[in-house]
Amino acid sequence: MPSVLLDLRMVRGQLHGIARYALELARRLPALAPDLEFSALVPAKGLPDDLGELTPKIPLHRSRAGYLSPTEQPLLAYELTKLKPDLFHATSFSLPLFWPGRLVATLHDANHLALADQYTPVQAIYYKAVVGPRARLATALITVSDFSREELGKYLKMSPYRFQVIHNGVDPRFQPPTASEAKAFRERHELPERYIAVVGNAKPFKNLAMLGKFAPDLPVPLVLLAGTGAVAHETGLHENVIDLEQLPESEMALFYGAATALLLPSKYEGFGLPALEAMASGCPVIAADTTALPEVVGDAALRVPPDDVKSWHETTLRVLRDENLRRSLMELGRERAARFTWDRCAQQTLGVFKRALQGRQPVRP
DSSP states (O other), rough: OEEEEEEEEEEEEOOOOOHHHHHHHHHHHHOTTTSSSEEEEEEEOOOTTTTTGOOOOOEEEEESTTTOOOTHHHHHHHHHHHOOOSEEESSSSOOOOOOOOOOEEOOOOOHHHHHHGOOOOHHHIIIIIIIHHHTOOOSSSEEEOOHHHHHHHHHSSSSSSGGGOOOOOOOOTTOOHHHHHHHHHHHOOOOOOOOOEOOOOOGGOOOOOOOOOOOOSSOOEEEEEEOHHHHHHHHHHTTTTEEOOOOOOHHHHHHHHHSEEEEOOOOOOSOHHHHHHHTTOOOOOEEEESTTHHHHHHSSSEOOOTTTHHHHHHHHHHHHHHHHHHOOOOOOOOHHTTTOOOOHHHHOOOOHHHHHSSSSOOOOO
8 A cells, every 4th residue: 555654844833824724634634645654743742732624543753753853854853764654744944955766745825935044044945956856757746726836836946836836724613603613712802892813923925014104093902813923013013902812623713703893914825724724614804906915815805015004094994884794795705715725625635636646656866
């Protein structure tokens, strides 16, 4: 039985989009392909204990190859040689440079190259020295949006059509909460009856600092979920902002669904999963009209130029004041989100695996 090894080494702490992508695949693929033997690489300390339904039910191999650590490449090559998978799925931009086996790689975006000034030189060098060369020799390549496909082709100097676009999905548990569920969530976290949700981190391209220019003038607070209290300080989000440092995965749908709206002002997104999860949870979305976000939200969200502070302020006030607009956005958002499912993502990814397994073993030049 052919063996497929999935990379889950990036699953640590508060889940980001890539970690969720890897976990959603890991828990769905085995049921779709009983003719394949699945296992996964996980951090040396194992997976977090609070993953709940996202916990994969496949053999897990604790890896000494720390995710993007200085010793990652030789240790990863050693572990892959020892485990001997017929196919390795690199679920992020950590690719095994020194292992010549069948590789399917998912590259979610090109922001380390497109926004090189916002990362350390070491990260840009890693992309050029490891990601680019190994991607060109991969058995198959996946990305998550048409936008990312064009960006990756441009910055890695390869045909964008080497990449198959497979969109991310939304788990069915992202549903609008009942009024009592939303109320209980707000009371549990001492949140007001009306608030605006914000997710992200302190990286400049997430553009959270822009929100601070009008947050004090809003009639309701922003509730920032960014994983650490330092983000509010680093981005200048102080006045009329509640810093909600961390939530268990089981409460993410409640966080979105209990909010009056979600603001997503990012200047660069390879996909934009929070927008999709918020829409599925019945939360109106205001998103930046740039990069992959229009591809994801379509006409189901209000789109605003990322640097137009006045438009962001006015659009947010419109959503707060116009109940009919909110209801329309909630309906359109749920319809839009229903098009994106993790089951479809897993099925399409499985198709890539099977074609890769049927092809010839790659040979290093």
